[in-house]
Amino acid sequence: xxxxxxxxxxxxxxxxxxxxxxxxxxxxxxxxxxxxxxxxxxxxxxxxxxxxxxxxxxxxxxxxxxxxxxxxxxxxxxxxxxxxxxxxxxxxxxxxxxxxxxxxxxxxxxxxxxxxxxxxxxxxxxxxxxxxxxxxxxxxxxxxxxxxxxxxxxxxxxx
Amino acid sequence: xxxxxxxxxxxxxxxxxxxxxxxxxxxxxxxxxxxxxxxxxxxxxxxxxxxxxxxxxxxxxxxxxxxxxxxxxxxxxxxxxxxxxxxxxxxxxxxxxxxxxxxxxxxxxxxxxxxxxxxxxxxxxxxxxxxxxxxxxxxxxxxxxxxxxxxxxxxxxxx
DNA sequence: TCGTTTTCCTTTAGGCCTAAAGTATATGGC
DNA sequence: GCCATATACTTTAGGCCTAAAGGAAAACGA
Numbered sequence: 400x401x402x403x404x405x406x407x408x409x410x411x412x413x414x415x416x417x418x419x420x421x422x423x424x425x426x427x428x429x430x431x432x433x434x435x436x437x438x439x440x441x442x443x444x445x446x447x448x449x450x451x452x453x454x455x456x457x458x459x460x461x462x463x464x465x466x467x468x469x470x471x472x473x474x475x476x477x478x479x480x481x482x483x484x485x486x487x488x489x490x491x492x493x494x495x496x497x498x499x500x501x502x503x504x505x506x507x508x509x510x511x512x513x514x515x516x517x518x519x520x521x522x523x524x525x526x527x528x529x530x531x532x533x534x535x536x537x538x539x540x541x542x543x544x545x546x547x548x549x550x551x552x553x554x555x556x557x558x
Numbered sequence: 559x560x561x562x563x564x565x566x567x568x569x570x571x572x573x574x575x576x577x578x579x580x581x582x583x584x585x586x587x588x589x590x591x592x593x594x595x596x597x598x599x600x601x602x603x604x605x606x607x608x609x610x611x612x613x614x615x616x617x618x619x620x621x622x623x624x625x626x627x628x629x630x631x632x633x634x635x636x637x638x639x640x641x642x643x644x645x646x647x648x649x650x651x652x653x654x655x656x657x658x659x660x661x662x663x664x665x666x667x668x669x670x671x672x673x674x675x676x677x678x679x680x681x682x683x684x685x686x687x688x689x690x691x692x693x694x695x696x697x698x699x700x701x702x703x704x705x706x707x708x709x710x711x712x713x714x715x716x717x
Numbered sequence: 718t719c720g721t722t723t724t725c726c727t728t729t730a731g732g733c734c735t736a737a738a739g740t741a742t743a744t745g746g747c
Numbered sequence: 748g749c750c751a752t753a754t755a756c757t758t759t760a761g762g763c764c765t766a767a768a769g770g771a772a773a774a775c776g777a
Contacts, residue, residue: 418577
């Protein structure tokens with residue numbers, strides 16, 4: 400194996416290790432403080448960003464980078480807890496829109512603040528410049544067509 | 559939320575996104591080409607590195623950063639497939655040593671080569687210098703006591 | 718309009734993970 | 748030696764994920 404391969408492997412292992420540890424930490428904290436997993440937080444986050452129109456199930460999947468099956472299993476909990484509202488789509492009876500309820504939006508606000516604090520704590524050792532450098536470098540990583548989902552696919556085909 | 563918090567969040571999201579995508583990609587390729595998950599590859603990797611002495615279950619867990627329960631569920635498959643050998647520990651009947659069998663070592667060699675190729679393909683856009691920079695920056699991330707496991711714990715207590 | 722195909726979503730089986738409870742063995746204090 | 752505690756591991760319930768199959772509705776072509 401070439402030196403360059405070794406260097407890349409070392410970096411990948413460090414990257415995986417760090418993201419793994421941080422992810423578990425965030426998940427544990429969200430569960431402890433809010434009784435919600437990181438995945439459910441991500442759903443709320445997607446819906447919060449989407450605003451009043453809400454999102455269809457497949458759009459949530461794209462945001463989370465998971466299959467529709469995963470979303471199908473995730474959403475009912477949030478609906479049952481009254482954090483998310485599910486409205487049948489008027490012009491497509493296979494589909495539905497998901498929106499945050501007021502209570503969901505409120506909870507998400509609180510969660511987002513804590514989440515940002517926890518994330519920031521991991522990166523305090525890095526200067527603004529180092530953060531920027533790292534962000535730029537991460538974007539150089541070759542991802543399978545920017546993790547192309549059907550949404551981005553249609554965008555690109557349109558262009 | 560401060561600008562610095564936003565910058566950190568952006569970086570974290572990119573980092574998580576990249577590692578997530580790469581992990582899924584590697585897992586899918588290992589399954590397609592070798593019929594083994596990334597987790598099982600990691601076990602083989604740990605045992606390969608350990609050499610002839612092998613590892614106890616808890617040491618595998620530490621290497622993979624998972625609980626002992628996960629290791630307990632992972633190893634039987636590999637043993638059944640004849641890739642890993644499990645030898646009762648002579649001086650502690652609760653424990654056992656896991657070692658690669660010749661067939662396991664052989665399979666791992668082939669897997670490791672492909673794995674390194676796939677990983678390298680992700681990082682081709684980065685120069686040796688950029689890889690080094692990124693590696694250094696990743697190591698600045700604040701991990702809960704370097705993901706302290708009981709092994710590192712005892713080391714530190716000894717010092 | 719009718720049948721085929723596509724699309725959107727759900728369901729299911731199974732992998733991997735955790736936390737927590739359970740089992741068996743080892744260890745240390747008496 | 749004996750007992751309490753600690754340790755090594757396994758088991759179990761349940762969360763999240765995937766791939767694949769299923770169901771219902773939409774879209775399309777003849």
